[in-house]
Amino acid sequence: MSYIPISEKDKKEMLARIGVDSIEQLFSCIPENIRLKGDLNLPAPLSELELLEYFEEKGRKNSYEKYLSFLGGGAYDHFIPAVVDYLSSRGEFLTPYTPYQPEVSQGTLQVIFEFQTLICQLTGLDIANASLYDGATGAAEAVLMAYRIKNKKRLLVASNLNPEYRQVIYTYTKNLGLEVVELPYEVTGKIDKKGLESSLNFETSVILCQSPNYFGVIEDIKSLADSAHQHDALLAVVISEPVSLGLLEAPGKLGADIVTGEAQSFGLPLSYGGPYLGFMACKKDFVRQLPGRIAGQTVDVEGRRGFVLTLSTREQHIRREKATSNICTNQAYCALRATIYLETLGRQGLKKLAWLNLQKTAYAIEQLTSIPGVSRKFNGPVFNEFVLEFPEAWEKINQRLEEKGILGGLGLGKHYPGLEKCALITVTEKHSKEKIDRYVQALKEVLR
Amino acid sequence: MINVIREPLIFEISSPGKTAVKLPELDVPEKKDLLNGVPVRNDIEGFPEVSETEITRHFTRLSQMNYCVDFGFYPLGSCTMKYNPKVNEKVASMSCFTSSHPLAPEKLVQGNLELMKTLEKLLCEITGMDAVTLQPAAGAHGELTGMMLIRAYHTAHGNPRKYVLIPDSAHGTNPSSAHICGYTVKEIKSSEKGTISVEDLARVMDEEVAALMVTNPNTLGVFESDICQIADIVHAKGGFLYMDGANMNALAGITRPGDMKVDVLHLNLHKTFSTPHGGGGPGSGPVAVKKILEPYLPVPVIEEKDGQYYLNYDRPQSIGRVKSFYGQFLVMLKALAYILALGPKGIREMAEVAVLNSNYIRKSLEGIYHLKYDTPTLHECVFSDKYQKDYGVSNLDIAKRLLDYGLHPPTMSFPLIVHGALMIEPTETESRRDLDLFIEAMKAIDREAKENPELLKSAPHLTYVRRLDEVQAARNPILRWEKKE
Numbered sequence: 001m002s003y004i005p006i007s008e009k010d011k012k013e014m015l016a017r018i019g020v021d022s023i024e025q026l027f028s029c030i031p032e033n034i035r036l037k038g039d040l041n042l043p044a045p046l047s048e049l050e051l052l053e054y055f056e057e058k059g060r061k062n063s064y065e066k067y068l069s070f071l072g073g074g075a076y077d078h079f080i081p082a083v084v085d086y087l088s089s090r091g092e093f094l095t096p097y098t099p100y101q102p103e104v105s106q107g108t109l110q111v112i113f114e115f116q117t118l119i120c121q122l123t124g125l126d127i128a129n130a131s132l133y134d135g136a137t138g139a140a141e142a143v144l145m146a147y148r149i150k151n152k153k154r155l156l157v158a159s160n161l162n163p164e165y166r167q168v169i170y171t172y173t174k175n176l177g178l179e180v181v182e183l184p185y186e187v188t189g190k191i192d193k194k195g196l197e198s199s200l201n202f203e204t205s206v207i208l209c210q211s212p213n214y215f216g217v218i219e220d221i222k223s224l225a226d227s228a229h230q231h232d233a234l235l236a237v238v239i240s241e242p243v244s245l246g247l248l249e250a251p252g253k254l255g256a257d258i259v260t261g262e263a264q265s266f267g268l269p270l271s272y273g274g275p276y277l278g279f280m281a282c283k284k285d286f287v288r289q290l291p292g293r294i295a296g297q298t299v300d301v302e303g304r305r306g307f308v309l310t311l312s313t314r315e316q317h318i319r320r321e322k323a324t325s326n327i328c329t330n331q332a333y334c335a336l337r338a339t340i341y342l343e344t345l346g347r348q349g350l351k352k353l354a355w356l357n358l359q360k361t362a363y364a365i366e367q368l369t370s371i372p373g374v375s376r377k378f379n380g381p382v383f384n385e386f387v388l389e390f391p392e393a394w395e396k397i398n399q400r401l402e403e404k405g406i407l408g409g410l411g412l413g414k415h416y417p418g419l420e421k422c423a424l425i426t427v428t429e430k431h432s433k434e435k436i437d438r439y440v441q442a443l444k445e446v447l448r
Numbered sequence: 449m450i451n452v453i454r455e456p457l458i459f460e461i462s463s464p465g466k467t468a469v470k471l472p473e474l475d476v477p478e479k480k481d482l483l484n485g486v487p488v489r490n491d492i493e494g495f496p497e498v499s500e501t502e503i504t505r506h507f508t509r510l511s512q513m514n515y516c517v518d519f520g521f522y523p524l525g526s527c528t529m530k531y532n533p534k535v536n537e538k539v540a541s542m543s544c545f546t547s548s549h550p551l552a553p554e555k556l557v558q559g560n561l562e563l564m565k566t567l568e569k570l571l572c573e574i575t576g577m578d579a580v581t582l583q584p585a586a587g588a589h590g591e592l593t594g595m596m597l598i599r600a601y602h603t604a605h606g607n608p609r610k611y612v613l614i615p616d617s618a619h620g621t622n623p624s625s626a627h628i629c630g631y632t633v634k635e636i637k638s639s640e641k642g643t644i645s646v647e648d649l650a651r652v653m654d655e656e657v658a659a660l661m662v663t664n665p666n667t668l669g670v671f672e673s674d675i676c677q678i679a680d681i682v683h684a685k686g687g688f689l690y691m692d693g694a695n696m697n698a699l700a701g702i703t704r705p706g707d708m709k710v711d712v713l714h715l716n717l718h719k720t721f722s723t724p725h726g727g728g729g730p731g732s733g734p735v736a737v738k739k740i741l742e743p744y745l746p747v748p749v750i751e752e753k754d755g756q757y758y759l760n761y762d763r764p765q766s767i768g769r770v771k772s773f774y775g776q777f778l779v780m781l782k783a784l785a786y787i788l789a790l791g792p793k794g795i796r797e798m799a800e801v802a803v804l805n806s807n808y809i810r811k812s813l814e815g816i817y818h819l820k821y822d823t824p825t826l827h828e829c830v831f832s833d834k835y836q837k838d839y840g841v842s843n844l845d846i847a848k849r850l851l852d853y854g855l856h857p858p859t860m861s862f863p864l865i866v867h868g869a870l871m872i873e874p875t876e877t878e879s880r881r882d883l884d885l886f887i888e889a890m891k892a893i894d895r896e897a898k899e900n901p902e903l904l905k906s907a908p909h910l911t912y913v914r915r916l917d918e919v920q921a922a923r924n925p926i927l928r929w930e931k932k933e
């Protein structure tokens with residue numbers, strides 16, 4: 001198949017205008033010795049029909065859809081209203097570039113402005129950017145931002161932060177001579193207060209926590225903010241399940257200085273891990289240190305409201321190596337989907353969605369822990385994820401559940417030595433009572 | 449769209465009690481006091497409340513204020529705004545792909561892993577490199593990953609080194625990525641041909657230089673013909689040659705970075721391989737390396753054993769993760785669909801016609817617009833506003849006037865070595881008719897510059913909004929909607 005609308009006749013006429021005999025000649029600047037002598041060794045071209053059949057065939061090798069899944073841990077299976085797919089598939093949203101020409105990009109720019117507003121409303125902070133790649137890079141950008149603001153090399157990172165996010169923080173910080181200290185967790189599943197006290201000092205730029213954290217437990221943000229501020233440090237809060245913000249107090253209102261996270265839950269399918277949607281919000285004093293694109297409101301020559309990309313002196317295309325981040329292309333299309341999703345749900349919808357998640361999770365906890373030998377590992381308050389401890393290694397139980405068509409959770413042993421008998425279980429509005437009961441029944445049988 | 453309809457912000461059309469979604473009722477017994485002791489919110493202050501009709505009209509109207517590739521010619525230089533084939537969207541929306549959880553057991557997602565591995569192999573063949581990571585989320589993220597690989601290698605060999613050399617014609621992400629990786633940037637000046645001077649390079653290259661970052665063809669569209677010699681100079685001092693593959697659309701099927709002695713390269717699937725830009729992402733920035741850098745690739749790495757694919761995390765020399773999970777999976781599917789649809793001859797024709805179209809525009813506008821460098825160019829050409837400046841008209845005015853002709857302007861913000869740049873990259877997916885429309889519009893604008901410069905300086909006249917006050921936007925930032933008191 002070819003997507004080229006230039007005919008052989010066109011080619012001849014165009015070459016004549018250029019004044020060369022062949023297309024080959026246009027490449028004469030490339031030395032002969034590095035030119036390919038023959039064709040690339042690629043498969044022969046497929047027709048559209050064959051292409052679809054090829055992907056359908058590969059898709060059949062995925063059997064995940066056949067399972068009843070309770071997996072979460074940074075990627076959540078939420079219901080997506082039809083308007084999200086329908087409206088976001090418009091070519092006018094899908095096929096423009098970054099809005100460098102605002103006069104013909106008001107659609108994209110207004111969407112970004114609305115997205116920034118929604119993120120501010122949810123996080124309780126003053127300003128938000130247009131998006132970042134994902135929650136993990138958001139967490140890394142947050143600690144780098146805090147370091148730019150406070151200029152102190154010590155960074156405290158919660159050990160109950162999503163393990164992949166921690167790995168990305170290490171990758172980003174290790175070349176910059178920064179000291180990352182992990183904060184231990186306590187029996188509630190929250191950050192350990194004593195551990196925090198012994199690590200926190202005036203050389204610290206930031207405390208980075210996740211809430212609800214990787215164990216699903218809601219952190220005491222106010223107290224963490226107070227501790228940070230008493231030591232001239234910032235509190236950065238990571239949120240990987242932002243549906244929780246439909247019920248939980250906005251972190252900004254509790255003292256968080258930076259809130260970043262993953263907004264995949266807002267209208268993006270699981271998609272085997274991407275594309276997802278990083279977001280970041282902060283207090284307005286820190287706006288010059290915020291990474292990424294920002295849309296702002298202005299007026300045109302006739303005084304009509306319009307939107308532009310602004311504060312670009314923070315960015316790489318102006319500041320080059322002095323920029324706040326190297327990010328350029330971000331996740332605008334994902335932010336569009338999240339904007340449609342959030343505006344569709346609205347004030348009441350998001351609240352109700354969060355409540356459904358909370359209630360169903362509570363039901364699942366009650367039912368699962370009624371099975372002898374199954375108990376909660378941490379007793380702190382949770383939203384839609386929780387950790388259970390089982391009488392034997394989770395991997396063994398998991399295998400037997402899989403045989404019954406159930407993916408019962410994520411084992412914690414891989415990232416937390418000592419928690420081999422534990423699993424992280426996630427429940428959303430898509431888990432009907434019948435599905436939860438099926439899991440409970442299967443687990444009973446497996447443990448019998 | 450009819451220009452008189454002004455679309456408000458969603459917050460301004462919100463009214464209490466409306467919603468556009470119907471969620472299921474709770475089917476388990478309700479529990480009270482689940483969040484005892486946790487600060488909860490009674491309300492999401494300011495959050496919109498609208499119906500489904502209003503949502504649909506709001507976004508349909510907003511969409512109509514956007515210029516896009518589906519609508520017309522989009523010659524943003526170095527952005528490769530080619531047509532985005534629709535079958536790719538269909539592939540990427542198949543539920544067998546969109547529904548998979550990233551932490552699903554590997555045996556339940558063999559199709560996903562096989563497709564990713566296939567894409568890696570095809571990208572290796574197209575670039576002439578040995579191994580690929582698909583994890584980076586975009587081009588700049590790929591640059592950062594690439595620089596991290598180089599730093600990891602040097603560190604493992606006793607000295608991370610201090611400097612990265614970057615030509616002054618480079619895109620701004622290059623120096624920024626090198627800086628975030630802990631390097632100090634040394635800029636090298638372009639020669640009068642617009643390319644890297646081998647003599648200058650030899651003078652600054654030493655054993656404290658970790659790498660040279662080169663874009664090839666560079667942002668002028670000029671191929672660095674001395675690339676192999678450049679590589680030898682860098683390699684002789686133990687440095688690496690990094691290639692920014694943003695302009696790979698000029699080379700695919702013609703020549704391969706691997707054969708030019710490039711050590712590490714990032715690709716932009718959202719440029720060369722036709723995946724849509726989405727108004728600013730998601731992109732995807734795979735990084736391809738030679739064997740020597742393979743041990744440092746991010747984890748996990750996709751491997752195959754006895755027909756089964758798995759994720760290998762046991763890579764002690766790896767730089768670690770640069771992102772959650774495995775990268776922009778759905779974007780990868782679109783790029784793979786594109787390569788499979790084109791095949792080897794199609795890939796070559798893609799580069800050939802991209803270069804043909806660019807040279808056709810260049811020839812047609814030569815003499816009317818100023819060309820700072822007369823060096824032959826490949827997939828893009830960079831004019832400047834030098835001739836029109838005589839009439840007080842700048843590249844910005846020319847760009848804004850193009851909007852009135854229903855065309856998207858070229859890139860203007862770089863290369864920094866051409867003042868008043870108009871960087872034009874037509875890509876191969878433009879018809880002769882669309883190319884001629886652009887050429888004629890550019891000629892007409894030149895005439896207007898002489899006869900009625902004010903028409904250009906006050907352009908655009910026909911767009912939804914007219915020229916916007918960017919200075920005020922930055923000086924008094926309004927970055928969110930707020931309820932009027």
